[in-house]
Amino acid sequence: MPVGAPLAPAERTEEQRELLSGVLGDDAPNLFSTVVRHPALFRAWLPFCLQLLAHSVFPGRERELLIIRTAWRCGSAYELAHHLELGAREGLSDHELAALTGEAAGTWSTRERLLVAAADELHANHVIRDVTWRELSALLTTEQLIELPMLVGHYVLLAGTLRSLGVPLDGPQAASTFPLQSL
Structure with a gap:
């Protein structure tokens, strides 16, 4: 299985399901369901990502x-x-x-x-x-x-x-x- 393969809902640990709950859960886009394979990195990265996307100082x-x-x-x-x-x-x-x-x-x-x-x-x-x-x-x-x-x-x-x-x-x-x- 390639590293970039998104993690299917049935393959996710409880921790991964919890991490993805804020980004559409079972329907999380492939980016998120791939990066969540590294839970510690996902946990650190997601707030930065969402800050830039949802709370940017730019219109x-x-x-x-x-x-x-x-x-x-x-x-x-x-x-x-x-x-x-x-x-x-x-x-x-x-x-x-x-x-x-x-x-x-x-x-x-x-x-x-x-x-x-x-x-x-x-x-x-x-x-x-x-x-x-x-x-x-x-x-x-x-x-x-x-x-x-x-x-x-x-x-x-x-x-x-x-x-x-x-x-x-x-x-x-x-x-x-x-x-x-x-x-």
Whole structure:
């Protein structure tokens, strides 16, 4: 059995079932039902993951813009599948989603353009360039400036984990294809 195989409900220990109870229990997405194979790591990681996803200091639209761009840059079909849907729910148009995945030219506000640039720079060089940082500093709060590289970095970590472990897409998405060609 590959390491990335999700742990089926019947295979879970009581501890694993308890850990997954906060993320849909028996219906937990494959990411969670795979990482729960390492209960101690799952226990430490989940609050950080949920902080960034559910309690981000960025509005949902901007959070998803950053996550989708990162997932695409990292070639993570799993994260892209989940977050294209979330991005649409947060108000990103089909054209904007296509722009984030390299299929169209983006027409972004100044703030959004800088967030896309920051995600690209973090992916390429693991640092936001000084000029981008100066411009972002004029538009973002201190909390947003701190969270930005941590949010992008978390999704880089997830992309590497998901791809390395071979975690399959969930449900009907498993048969889908997503635009993963990086720039």
